[in-house]
Amino acid sequence: MARPRAITDEALLDAARAVFIRSGPGATTAxxxxxAGVSEATLFRRYATKDALFMAAMELPPEPGWAALANALAEDPRPLRERLEVLATALLDFFREIIPRVMVLRAAGIDLSCHMTQLAEPPPVKGLKAVAHFFHREQRAGRVRPVDPEIPARLLIGAMHHHAFFEACGLDAHAPLPPASYVRGAVDVILRGVEVETAK
Incomplete structure (x- = not known):
């Protein structure tokens, strides 16, 4: 009977990812x-080379999980503000996980733009369309004023990306804003707009 693995592939990749994000692509297998709490021999039994381990650990998801969430929330009976906060939180969580990976991949000289342009529908585009569709559904229901739905979709995605990027660059210490407060504030601004209505 085969001995059970002391560490799962998922746990091993989690450990490798954390090291690469902390130390960059030059991190050693040691x-x-x-x-990971294993020997280097264990690493190389799972992954033949450090490059193979690096690519497995830093792999980007084939599509953003929040795309499916946006579609599901379009059918959700909760108030619009509450659903948008759920979506914004998922976006922020996604970018907090993905942006550090992208930074390390770029540091390793990997050109993600070439890969993206070869896809029929790159994951970021698929995600944008899902969020735009969410706003389109809300327009048809009379809960959002008639604007190009891609505009609020880009605003929401961009706002969450910005917060995650500040964190990844260590800039949040200079302009601290708790994630939950940021999500609520961003959703409020998008829903209300920023222009003060004047009496006619």
Missing amino acids: EIAEA
């Missing part, structure tokens, strides 16, 4: 093995 560092990764120590973080």
Whole structure:
């Protein structure tokens, strides 16, 4: 009977990812093995080379999970503000996880733009369309004023990306804003707009 693996592939990749994000693509397999609590031999039994381990650990999801969430929330009976806060939180969580990976991949000299342009529908575009569709559904229901639905979709996605980018660059210490407060504030601004209505 085969001995059970001391560490799952998922846990091993989580440990490797954390080391690469902390130390960059130059992190050693010795560092990764120590973080994972295994020997370097175990690493190389699972992944033949450090490059193979790097690509597996830093792999980007084939599509953003929040695309499916946006479609599901379009059918959700909760108030619009509450649903948008759920969607914004999912966007923020996604970008907080993905942006550090992208930064390390770029540091390793990997050109993601070439890969994206070869896809029939790149994941970011699919995600944008899902959020735009959400706003379109809300317009048809009379809960959002008639504007190009891609505009509020881009505003929401961009706002969450910005917060995650500040965190990844260590800039949140200079302009601190708790994530939950940021989500509520961003959703409020998008829903209300920023122009003060004047009496006619």
